[in-house]
Amino acid sequence: MESCAPRPDTIDTPDRTTLESLLRRDRRVTVAGLVLLCLLSWWYLLGGAGTGMSALAMTTWQFPPPRYSGSGDAWSWSYALLMLGMWWTMMVAMMIPSAAPTILLYARVHRHHQPSSRAPHSVMFLSGYLLAWLLFSIAATLLHAALERSGLVHGMLMWSSSAGLTGALLLLAGAFQLTPLKHVCLLHCRSPAAWLARHWQSGSAGALRMGMRHGLFCVGCCWSLMLLLFAGGVMNLVWIAGLAIIVLLEKLLPRGEWLAGGRGLLLLIRGNKLFFG
Numbered sequence: 464m465e466s467c468a469p470r471p472d473t474i475d476t477p478d479r480t481t482l483e484s485l486l487r488r489d490r491r492v493t494v495a496g497l498v499l500l501c502l503l504s505w506w507y508l509l510g511g512a513g514t515g516m517s518a519l520a521m522t523t524w525q526f527p528p529p530r531y532s533g534s535g536d537a538w539s540w541s542y543a544l545l546m547l548g549m550w551w552t553m554m555v556a557m558m559i560p561s562a563a564p565t566i567l568l569y570a571r572v573h574r575h576h577q578p579s580s581r582a583p584h585s586v587m588f589l590s591g592y593l594l595a596w597l598l599f600s601i602a603a604t605l606l607h608a609a610l611e612r613s614g615l616v617h618g619m620l621m622w623s624s625s626a627g628l629t630g631a632l633l634l635l636a637g638a639f640q641l642t643p644l645k646h647v648c649l650l651h652c653r654s655p656a657a658w659l660a661r662h663w664q665s666g667s668a669g670a671l672r673m674g675m676r677h678g679l680f681c682v683g684c685c686w687s688l689m690l691l692l693f694a695g696g697v698m699n700l701v702w703i704a705g706l707a708i709i710v711l712l713e714k715l716l717p718r719g720e721w722l723a724g725g726r727g728l729l730l731l732i733r734g735n736k737l738f739f740g
Contacts, residue, residue, distance in 0.1 A: 591674025
């Protein structure tokens with residue numbers, strides 16, 4: 464059952480100093496865990512994510528990237544799972560930094576509410592968040608297979624082989640940046656305190672559901688930007704890092720929603736040139 468988020472000033476605890484010490488310790492542990500998870504994800508991507516090819520070999524500053532024709536081979540189940548792992552790891556590396564403020568605030572509010580609890584509620588919240596991105600990664604993997612099979616995405620370099628596809632992806636992302644749905648999802652991501660107060664649920668299961676719900680808002684905010692990886696290169700480190708920074712700025716800067724709108728217009732202009740030119 465959902466309830467409003469607990470107010471820290473209503474806590475009945477005999478030792479405020481001890482509580483503050485627990486909060487500082489838990490914050491350090493949570494930050495260290497998030498940093499480690501992010502670093503491991505980036506390390507895996509830099510190594511090629513199991514593709515057998517270095518990410519540096521699939522990285523280019525040129526946009527659109529050089530186009531190569533030819534359709535890909537049918538994927539085996541093992542290769543499809545490898546690609547799913549690659550997509551999910553990429554989402555973890557890109558999205559954890561922008562999700563960290565909400566995760567840390569959740570951990571703090573939960574410790575205020577239940578100072579004696581030892582249940583890993585922050586881990587459950589993070590797990591729910593990552594589950595939402597796993598769902599996106601499954602859809603992205605299926606789309607990846609279809610685009611590669613059709614020859615629109617190069618099988619080895621993993622970037623668009625078609626100016627039409629590149630233009631369409633830019634137009635889609637640009638148009639979505641200007642929609643009310645983008646604005647609503649971004650607002651939730653930019654206001655972690657208000658979001659937690661509105662969607663608070665108690666217990667480990669509640670933490671998992673909250674994390675997944677927050678993750679779905681995040682997916683709703685960023686899915687079209689993530690599809691731009693097909694345009695610039697799924698394993699192109701320039702695009703991976705660039706999109707991660709864009710998402711971070713949209714969520715954390717004071718006028719992030721204005722940045723999103725302005726970026727949408729630029730994407731529409733560039734996409735129009737590629738698609739119709």
